Amino acid sequence: MKNQTIFFKNNILVMDTATIVGPKEHEGPLGVYFDKDIEDDLLGQKTFEYAEIMLHTTVIKYLLNKTKLKQDDIDMCFCGDLMDGIIACNYAMRNFSIPFMGLFNACATFGEAVILGSVMLDSGHADRIICSTSSHFSTAERQFRNPLELGTQRTPLSQTTVTGAGATLLNKKFGKIAVECATIGRVIDYGVKDANDMGAAMAPAARETLLSHLEATGRSPSYYDLILTGDLGKAGSNLLRILMKEKGVILGDNYNDCGAMMFIGDQEKIGQGGSGPACVNVTFNGYVYKKMMSGELTKVLLIPTGALLSKISNLQGETIPSIAHAISFVRKAEFQ
Amino acid sequence: MNEPNQEYLKLVRKTMPKTKHFSTLLRAFLVGGTICSIGQGINDIYTLVFKDMPKEDITAITLLTIIFITAVLTGFGVYDKIGAFGGAGSIIPITGFANAVVSPAMERKQEGIILGLCDNMFSVAGPVIVFGISSSVLVGIIALIFKSWFI
Secondary structure (H helix, E strand, O other): OEOOEEEEEEEEEEEEEEEEEOHHHHHOOOHHHOOEEOOOOOOOOOOHHHHHHHHHHHHHHHHHHHHOOOHHHOOEEEEEEOOHHHHHHHHHHHHOOOOEEEEOEOEOHHHHHHHHHHHHHHOOOOOEEEEEEEEOHHHHHHHHOOOOOOOOOOOOOOEEEOOEEEEEEEEOOOOOEEEEEEEOOOOEOOOOOOOOOHHHHHHHHHHHHHHHHHHHHOOOHHHOOEEEEOOOHHHHHHHHHHHHHHOOOOOOOOEEEHHHHHOOOOHHHHEOOEEOHHHHHHHHHHHHHHHHHOOOOOEEEEEOEEEOOOHHHHHOOOOOOEEEOEEEEEEOHHHO | OOOOOHHHHHHHHHHOOOOOHHHHHHHHHHHHHHHHHHHHHHHHHHHHHOOOOOHHHHHHHHHHHHHHHHHHHHHOOOHHHHHHHHOHHHHOOHHHHHHHHHHHHHHHHHHOHHHHHHHHOOOOOHHHHHHHHHHHHHHHHHHHHHHHHHO
């Protein structure tokens, strides 16, 4: 492995995807690209935690229905979420008899899941793998920030956790979109301490990974139709542009950020944009997947970013370490 | 250990958006002022209605009324919107304290009455109580010393 990058020898294809989002996400600019949306973010459950578990369960069931596969056809699930002890996916997997591995890379979990799933397929140990992540605004808010009903003001830097879940089915036979190569990130910490300023904490990690990826592949950013970072937010993605410019790499109009694309509305309410493991997940599985299937995009670089902090580390005055993985997706013409 | 990258932190301070102090201060002033005016209004009404009641008791029932209104507004999910608009203007009056007690209590009810609701009721307001009580004790001791010296 050179420059942290894996080139897959086999065709690792995205067979199908499934997404469910909350009401706010559905109203956003990407709303039309999502498969399903929920009107009540409690899903008729008693607690928000259980609502997220339901969300995660439903998205995997929906993906199985969509592809007309049975649970026995799936060799493995790589799942993750944001809650303590990743309970959303751990509890969701009670409902399935599929071998399961739980992952945590904060908001970059989807990237981790897809890379591990692709490696597993490439090595020939599995034929079909589901990669899924979920997050919920209300569970994240009470875990990382304040009680929901507490009357506090958002800082202009804060981000809104995306309510939603998404799942990707990877296999080696069917599908038009291939996972071509992936760059595994290193943990980067430049010393940002403000837990509200996750964009600034994660931007250096995104830069390191993107630079390694470009070096390993010998490409320039213009090679891709779309470079999409996870959830740096509006100000964070602007910061990444500045950071890349320092290294002599100019990010053009083909660069965007999932968090910045997710919501519509003023900064007072949504802050810098979306975040959470579901943010990059539903953006890829909804928006990017459909755009690639229709042929509007052929080469996409997805860079999920994650701020690896907990409430305790933050209270103890620790800085925020961050990670970013990069995955290159290519639309395969010969499979059309 | 990871050394903080000072150059980067300087860049972050320069480029990231900052709180618009003028507008937030103005809104805090308006919201805080409105809450206090409502409190004064309630106080005046009580003074008119209960003519024989001493002034201290009028103040006490005014506070109780405002706290009750805040608790109800928090329960219906209105006070957090006022807080999002007014910031410190809604935190500093006693209504902010009521909201800080009711909101975690509401949220933690799911984890049970004793270990959930009661345990977390003061998770936000706790520091206020600790500093309130300890500073009142401190001020009391100082007052005692000065009184015995000078009077």
